[in-house]
Amino acid sequence: DAKTTQPTSMDCAEGRAANLPCNHSTISGNEYVYWYRQIHSQGPQYIIHGLKNNETNEMASLIITEDRKSSTLILPHATLRDTAVYYCIVRVSYNNNDMRFGAGTRLTVKP
């Protein structure tokens, strides 16, 4: 799987959009971008994934650049409960055994 690079930590004001970047410059054509988050001392929670096109669901939006070398997870209206570690993972779609969780980005939403 392609290696991902994320900032160690970020802050966001409550009610504002949180934009979490991820670099994956060596991504292959058949690799998807997945995002999970982990609230302190809990199991990770799936957020969203995509291949080429931008994706949106009830939790977040995923913006993938045209060259696919980077992506941004957007939480449109961050709340205090969105404070968590966010993991960006790149993996092939047909191999669920290749999930590689790095250190992620620690997002702190402040009142």
Next chain:
Amino acid sequence: DGGITQSPKYLFRKEGQNVTLSCEQNLNHDAMYWYRQDPGQGLRLIYYSQIVNDFQKGDIAEGYSVSREKKESFPLTVTSAQKNPTAFYLCASSIDGVGYEQYFGPGTRLTVT
């Protein structure tokens, strides 16, 4: 409610003892996984199983063992051969081992002294 349960939440053992961590799911998922997480770090794959009676080693299987006798259950045994067993252990499942997202349990925090 469908989901993944892990018990207990906190577990304490003496060094040299084997300990088994429970993981049960009622999501009818074929694939199940065990991860280990150390403080401030990401998750590392210990073992995974794509189907009953079959399982494969992950990146850090040494000192661990698993069984998959039932679709719903995937217990992990931390043996005395595991040199640094104190960690947060997470179990996950997915519809199959191919392309679906993984759902995680709440985790078990194991402390060995």
